[in-house]
Amino acid sequence: MPVGPDPDRWRTFPGERTVVVVARTVTSTVRVLDVLGPVFRDDPRVDLVFAFDPTSAFNDGVHDLARTVGARILPWHQFPHLAPDLIITASENADLVVEGHTAPVLVLPHGVGFHKVVPDSRSDQDRLAGVVPDALLRSGRARIAVSHPDQAAQLAAAHPSTAGCTLLVGDPCHDMLINGQELRDTYRAALGVRGDRRLIMLSSTWRDRSLLGRDPSLPARLLAELPMDEYAVALVTHPNIVAAHGTYQLRSVLSSALDAGLLRIPPTDGWQATLLASDLLIGDHGSVTFYGAALGKPLLLGAFGGDEAVPDTPMAELGRLAPLLAADVPLRPQIERTLADAAPDSKGANPLTALGDRALVPPGYALHRLRTAVYDLLRLALPEPLSPLPRLAPDDPLPADQQPDVTAVFVTTQVSDTPAGPQVTVRRAPAVVAHFTTANDATMDGTITDVASSGEPDGADGTFRHLSCSDRERDRRLPESASVLVCETPAATTVAADRWATATLSRYPGCRIAAAEINGGGCRIRLHDGRSVDVSATGGMSDAAVLAATVYALLRSGHPLTNDTVVIRVGARTGDADLRLVRRTA
Numbered sequence: 001m002p003v004g005p006d007p008d009r010w011r012t013f014p015g016e017r018t019v020v021v022v023a024r025t026v027t028s029t030v031r032v033l034d035v036l037g038p039v040f041r042d043d044p045r046v047d048l049v050f051a052f053d054p055t056s057a058f059n060d061g062v063h064d065l066a067r068t069v070g071a072r073i074l075p076w077h078q079f080p081h082l083a084p085d086l087i088i089t090a091s092e093n094a095d096l097v098v099e100g101h102t103a104p105v106l107v108l109p110h111g112v113g114f115h116k117v118v119p120d121s122r123s124d125q126d127r128l129a130g131v132v133p134d135a136l137l138r139s140g141r142a143r144i145a146v147s148h149p150d151q152a153a154q155l156a157a158a159h160p161s162t163a164g165c166t167l168l169v170g171d172p173c174h175d176m177l178i179n180g181q182e183l184r185d186t187y188r189a190a191l192g193v194r195g196d197r198r199l200i201m202l203s204s205t206w207r208d209r210s211l212l213g214r215d216p217s218l219p220a221r222l223l224a225e226l227p228m229d230e231y232a233v234a235l236v237t238h239p240n241i242v243a244a245h246g247t248y249q250l251r252s253v254l255s256s257a258l259d260a261g262l263l264r265i266p267p268t269d270g271w272q273a274t275l276l277a278s279d280l281l282i283g284d285h286g287s288v289t290f291y292g293a294a295l296g297k298p299l300l301l302g303a304f305g306g307d308e309a310v311p312d313t314p315m316a317e318l319g320r321l322a323p324l325l326a327a328d329v330p331l332r333p334q335i336e337r338t339l340a341d342a343a344p345d346s347k348g349a350n351p352l353t354a355l356g357d358r359a360l361v362p363p364g365y366a367l368h369r370l371r372t373a374v375y376d377l378l379r380l381a382l383p384e385p386l387s388p389l390p391r392l393a394p395d396d397p398l399p400a401d402q403q404p405d406v407t408a409v410f411v412t413t414q415v416s417d418t419p420a421g422p423q424v425t426v427r428r429a430p431a432v433v434a435h436f437t438t439a440n441d442a443t444m445d446g447t448i449t450d451v452a453s454s455g456e457p458d459g460a461d462g463t464f465r466h467l468s469c470s471d472r473e474r475d476r477r478l479p480e481s482a483s484v485l486v487c488e489t490p491a492a493t494t495v496a497a498d499r500w501a502t503a504t505l506s507r508y509p510g511c512r513i514a515a516a517e518i519n520g521g522g523c524r525i526r527l528h529d530g531r532s533v534d535v536s537a538t539g540g541m542s543d544a545a546v547l548a549a550t551v552y553a554l555l556r557s558g559h560p561l562t563n564d565t566v567v568i569r570v571g572a573r574t575g576d577a578d579l580r581l582v583r584r585t586a
Contacts, residue, residue, distance in 0.1 A: 013044040020084040024053040026239035028090035031110040058243035111287035115315035147171040170366030187277035196572035201278035205286030206240035209305030219257035224433040230571035234263035260430035266400040294356030298342035300325040407470035413553035415462035423567040487516035501526035515548035532582040539575020
């Protein structure tokens with residue numbers, strides 16, 4: 001079995017028992033992989049063999065996933081010829097009633113409880129997710145793992161044949177989330193989210209009632225409305241979305257959002273660490289949303305398939321209690337209000353965290369219960385010592401797509417006078433998603449409008465707006481309409497920076513400022529009237545685009561570009577910039 005026919009001739013380990021893991025969908029396979037390592041840690045007595053069941057409509061990616069972890073995979077047609085001691089799966093749809101098979105079947109849930117109605121692959125009807133076929137229940141071989149005693153009663157009420165077939169295990173995934181909470185800063189750093197920048201996590205289950213099913217443009221609209229220096233946005237999608245549509249189509253639907261910096265988290269790995277790293281979760285009726293609520297994460301429902309949530313379950317109660325994200329009004333005020341209401345000094349307890357107590361037994365023991373149950377079914381002594389509760393690795397939440405740099409932004413600056421001198425506040429939003437919201441003053445409806453240079457009103461409060469582009473921007477319309485152009489590659493010397501700026505301003509006559517960072521520190525900024533300004537900054541403000549925006553704001557507000565120190569605010573960061581006027585050329 002582990003090595004074809006007559007395996008005893010070839011084996012290295014004793015292999016007293018054989019466990020067959022049935023891999024049918026990516027969702028169910030990931031769930032089993034999450035717990036297999038700790039369950040069978042350091043035990044050479046157990047042979048693990050994966051059997052790939054290709055009968056699901058969502059089988060795409062299963063074989064690749066199993067190969068990625070180095071699993072020995074057997075084709076499904078060999079499954080009837082195996083003689084396993086235990087079958088483990090997180091898919092209730094696999095046909096496991098095989099003549100001659102007497103091994104127990106342990107069915108793990110691939111979500112939180114039994115709260116969802118899904119299409120039945122064997123008919124045109126819907127069914128309760130997580131319930132195995134009656135034939136397997138009648139065989140007496142099935143053991144259904146549950147995370148709360150109430151779930152056994154729920155299953156028995158819906159399907160009387162499940163009575164006596166459940167095992168109270170708890171939820172190992174929830175336990176790992178609890179165990180990883182203190183590594184939140186590590187996960188944020190792995191995602192590139194540092195300091196006071198807030199991470200908004202989007203979680204979408206599958207089908208048309210899901211978050212993305214209801215509003216595919218939501219990621220792009222969030223990125224358009226939330227200042228990019230103050231917020232990051234990450235998206236986790238149910239594996240069935242990719243299995244049904246393919247990664248290519250998903251990337252196509254999310255093209256503008258990905259170009260604007262959306263972090264697309266792999267559906268197979270990293271969502272747990274991303275959830276822990278997040279400041280606010282926007283979800284639907286998927287299990288990830290419920291885990292977030294149980295952890296006490298600030299939560300907004302962007303969609304909720306009410307008819308897919310089983311009545312009188314904790315998930316249905318979540319849909320009743322959680323606040324809804326209104327799609328037809330600006331998003332940022334809703335997010336800021338939710339974050340403020342959840343602040344540590346805000347009054348009132350989070351009513352959603354109590355829902356976890358109705359679906360999840362107290363954490364910390366699920367892995368031990370599962371391990372004990374597995375070894376009881378295998379009729380093997382439990383090995384010592386007990387497996388430690390694993391933590392999510394710091395590199396788990398790396399995005400699935402290599403995220404491009406945001407190369408064009410609409411910048412809003414505000415200049416105010418203080419006793420210490422001028423202060424410039426800078427806010428930026430990706431230009432590629434500007435057309436997704438009416439909250440932006442800039443538009444991209446076939447033509448690009450640089451609001452600052454096109455006569456948009458500048459308020460008496462010192463607010464100015466402009467379009468800033470990197471010289472690597474691929475959309476030619478953008479640099480042709482920009483007021484500020486920035487060299488992406490630092491110049492070796494100020495002479496090289498001047499040479500680049502002169503050529504750039506000549507190529508784009510509508511541009512007012514060309515800025516290049518200098519190797520070794522500082523930034524050379526050339527104005528369209530021939531003057532140059534050298535700028536050096538503290539407080540992490542060395543970004544040439546930010547320094548160029550500062551100089552642009554001072555010009556627009558009428559401040560003289562004399563040798564001076566300016567305070568710059570970007571999000572929660574503050575720094576000083578020293579300006580030195582170099583020269584005016586003819």
